[in-house]
Amino acid sequence: xxxxxxxxxxxxxxxxxxxxxxxxxxxxxxxxxxxxxxxxxxxxxxxxxxxxxxxxxxxxxxxxxxxxxxxxxxxxxxxxxxxxxxxxxxx
Numbered sequence: 546x547x548x549x550x551x552x553x554x555x556x557x558x559x560x561x562x563x564x565x566x567x568x569x570x571x572x573x574x575x576x577x578x579x580x581x582x583x584x585x586x587x588x589x590x591x592x593x594x595x596x597x598x599x600x601x602x603x604x605x606x607x608x609x610x611x612x613x614x615x616x617x618x619x620x621x622x623x624x625x626x627x628x629x630x631x632x633x634x635x636x
Contacts, residue, residue, distance in 0.1 A: 549570075549634045549635060550635040551632065551633070551634065552569060552572075552632065552633040552635055553630075554631045555628060555630055556621060556623040556628070556629040556631055557627060557628045558624065558626075558627070559623060560620055560621065560623070561621050561631075562618070562620050563616055563620075564617070565614070565615040565616065565617050565618070566615075567615065567616075567635070568615050568635045568636055569615055569616050569633040569635055570609055570613060570614070570616065570634050570635070571608070571610075572607070572608050572619070572621075572633040572634075573605055573606070573607040573608075573631070573633065574600055574607075574621060574629055575604070575629065576603070576604055576605075576628070577628045578626060578628045580626035580627040581599045581600055581601050581602070582600045582621070582623045582624070582627045582629040583597040583598060583599050583600060583621075583622050584597070584598055584606065584619060584622070585620045586618070586619055587620070588617070600629070
């Protein structure tokens, strides 16, 4: 039987880049502090570059691909005073 591996990390005062080689197909981000965190995709569409999206306290965001392919490129940022809890599916 083949299963998926689970990724988990507490991120504070730092950024993490997720690329396709990491194999993450779904990622959930929960902000546990009053200081918001953010995520930024690196995709480009007709109207230009992706921009940062803020994640407020007690808010979670789940990002993933419906194709089953890994997330190509994503930057998650927890500035000083922010704690983000990350969980993801690999494979």
